[in-house]
Amino acid sequence: MTGPSKADQVHAQLKEQIELGELAPGAPLSELSLVARTGASRTPVREALRRLAAEGLVDLAPRLGARVSRVSAQSVRDLFEFRQLLEPAAIRSATERAAADPAVRQDFADMRAGFARIQARTPSQERSRAFYELADRFDWAIIDATRNEHLRRAIADLRPHTARLRNLSHLDPQRTDVSVTEHLAICDALLAGDGDAAASRIAGHLTESLRTIFRNLAGSPSDGLELLG
Amino acid sequence: MTGPSKADQVHAQLKEQIELGELAPGAPLSELSLVARTGASRTPVREALRRLAAEGLVDLAPRLGARVSRVSAQSVRDLFEFRQLLEPAAIRSATERAAADPAVRQDFADMRAGFARIQARTPSQERSRAFYELADRFDWAIIDATRNEHLRRAIADLRPHTARLRNLSHLDPQRTDVSVTEHLAICDALLAGDGDAAASRIAGHLTESLRTIFRNLAGSPSDGLELLG
DNA sequence: GTATGCAATCATGTATACAACACCGGGACG
DNA sequence: CGTCCCGGTGTTGTATACATGATTGCATAC
Secondary structure (H helix, E strand, C coil), X not given: CCCCCHHHHHHHHHHHHHHXXXXXXXXXXXXXXXXXXXXXXXXXXXXXXXXXXHCCCEEEECCCEEEECCCCHHHHHHHHHHHHHHHHHHHHHHHHHHHHCHHHHHHHHHHHHHHHHHHHCCCCHHHHHHHHHHHHHHHHXXXXXXXXXXXXXXXXXXXXXXXXXXXXXXXXXXXXXXXXXXXXHHHHHHHCCCHHHHHHHHHHHHHHHHHHHHHHHHHCHHHCHHHHC | CCCCCHHHHHHHHHHHHHHHCCCCCCCEECHHHHHHHHCCCHHHHHHHHHHHHHXXXXXXXXXXXXXXXXXXXXXXXXXXXXXXXXXXXXXHXXXXXXHHCHHHHHHXXXXXXXXXXXXXXXXXXXXXXXXXXXXXXXXXXXXXXXXXXXXXXXXXXXXXXHHHHHHXXXXXXXXXXXXXXXXXXXXXXXXXXXXXXXXXXXXXXXXXXXXXXXXXXXXCHHHCHHHHC
């Protein structure tokens, strides 16, 4: 079997570090510095940077080099507005798939049970971490269950941005509790085959998530978004 | 001023040829053959191919090379389903912009006049050509008037696929007449500031376009889509 | 002290050489 | 006669050398 190419490796590594916030928005990414850090040569590094630029994770100015893309209040609003458009449609598709394919349905049923277990736990950092891990799995299950190729790709491309935002704005333990409840409600609607309800609930969830992000950023030092971009 | 890079040139050239159908779906695009055809070296050719792959215009298999992406009936349905999701939202945004920005409004008013002039002409190949040109300009105006960065990019990425489809399925002179009327109606709703009506009309237009494409393909030799992919 | 111009330096854009792998023949063996 | 193995050939993946343009810092003029 043929392993992943170096370009893949560099791409994955940078993507992860950007998502985790280890590479802050605005951080310069010169090709040579990446050559030194990754051990690959300029060609795969170059390809990784171009790919990240296509995904919107780095800004690429000709002759001026690459920087980790900045995050503005407007970009956050745009991101969530776009998700409001896509994700209800995706979850409708997933609802149909779950109704038609018992294996898919079982997968979502398992995740629902997971959310219920998390809800029963007492609040803690570990509980929040477990929730976000499961929520990630849930998001990917929605993506995988989306039949439309374009829709699937568009949502998948948005995920790194969402994840980065979560990690840049420090997550709110209080919010975890509400979010778990919202996910349970979404699962219930999906398992009941009620696509409209699932869509409406995920829309509400997104609205609340956006509100929480802005509230957290407003309360964070250095005026929030200034720090991000 | 600094001109476009060779990677940009190769990318633009291939994109145009794929859109026009000069490069048929499935056509092999080896890097060396493109080096010979474009005069650029492998590095920019490579970058152009990767960019086209990210846009979905070429399929790229590791170690196996690139081919012009194939078109299946399902891919066409997916494309139009996705456009049904995005374009109504975009035209709502454009409607607001036109209401707020007189220059934008004037631009759309000019195009409305253009559609009216085309409607008045007697059917001919030249008239159809003029219509598609103006429709292209209209589509780009919608894209430019879309504020949301993600939405704008998503629609822009879809355009080459739509254009290619139009050129692969031979356009229908009868359809031109109906399509002109639909565009006039969309313009009217947009200029009236009625975003809902504009969205609904563009949705109807997309439904009709998809129907026309499948009707044309069904009547074409070699069973239509077999030829495309 | 400030502004301007120049040159050293380093970044990216490009070309090309080398390495590793996949496909396609022919030929030997069962 | 069919199958398997193996080398040839051409492809992509990677590394690196070269060309070109941008930034930076300093020296100099005002």
